[in-house]
Amino acid sequence: MTGGVSEPARSQAAKRGRDLAERARAGERRPLARLLTEVEDRTPTGEAALRILYPLAGAAHLVGVTGAPGSGKSTLVAALVGEARRDGRRVAVLAIDPSSPITGGAILGDRVRMQAHAGDRDVFIRSMASRGHAGGLAAATVAAAAVFDAVGFPLVFIETVGTGQAEVEVAAIADTTVVVQAPEMGDEVQAIKAGLLEVADLVVVNKGDRPGAHRAAAQLRAMLTVGRQNDRVAAESGRPRPKRPDVLLATALSGEGVPELLAALDRREAARRAATDDGEVDATRLIRARAQLHGILGERVRARLAEPALEADTALLVRAVADHELDPYAAADRALDLLAGRSRVG
């Protein structure tokens, strides 16, 4: 028993989750849309569906696209979708925009740039509000991407909220991370700051027709590719190494550079597959798996502590911490004891 959901409700959720998962797998669009809502709202139905779908996922290439507001992420994603459709691939897009921290409302405006694909039944675009989740994504982004993956989209673009310098979570959930920059967004010092550019697998200088675009790409290339020889030393000593991204120039609006970008993405994915086929551990997917497990563990622990049997004891622990009678570490240990004791009794 978990989360205080009654047995009949659970079996109904399981049945509905299975039904939605099966129909979405069969290519029906409405059940897929519904399923994404259940997953986004983190309902028992969504969980039941994910239990069926997760083992069927893993084949898709998840591409994260991130960058500052207005750098052209949505337009670039739309152009990449068009390019991938040329060779007949089905494509899904998850576009995340921020929720208001005050009202919880949101404006989800990424579709504006993607309307060229509205008539294409093999393109599925879904907007998501971040709903209080920091890091440029929504809490349910990984799960929603897994749904697209499991129902047969080989290519999934995840467009983050317009980011600042340090919203790097997308790199943990995507196989390949593209950082989009516009020209005139900073000098060489910006390029060597820690954060976003460090997690890029590919950096795209978009709006390549603007003055200064070539110069910006050259500066980024110079700053981001230096140090490749240091990497060898770092590798030998076991220190972590930052990525050394390639820098590409593109003009999303005209499509210039977009075929080259998609080709670069495909090459990376082919290399990733070849490495895992050789038995190499996919470090990015391990990080993604760990983040999912930790996230769900946290939710499960909170839900169980809120169950009627433990609610009162948990409230006492919280009160004791508030009154400084107990330190929060000791309180956490006691909460874990409560959970363990309950499982022995119950």
Next chain:
Amino acid sequence: MSDRPIKVLIAKPGLDGHDRGAKVLARGLRDEGFEVIYTGLRQTPEMIVTAALQEDVDVVGLSILSGAHMTLLPKITAGLKAEGLDDVLVTAGGIIPDDDIAALKAAGIAAVFGPGTTIARVAEFIRANVRSRAGA
């Protein structure tokens, strides 16, 4: 979950090029705590139906100033119905003569909001009439 935000698609069907009103409404509904999907100008009925379907919205709000409402709006409600989205609340706003309202309501438009309607009233109407998600 009961506390999930209501999802609204704000769309501009047809050829008129003025979306200030639609944007102001989108922003106002955001401030009312709704998740608002905005798709931009010059949308065909098919584009609007696709967006409503993929986004699994609760409400479609159509803003139209061109005078083509009697042609376009019934096409949209028929398209929604054909995709099984007949439980989605559809409202319209913009420049729509009073004489046309009855026919639009017969075609599945739940409410028509003319110039001067407050955002609070639109939000109130949506909250009162939106489909219930439970078991949907």
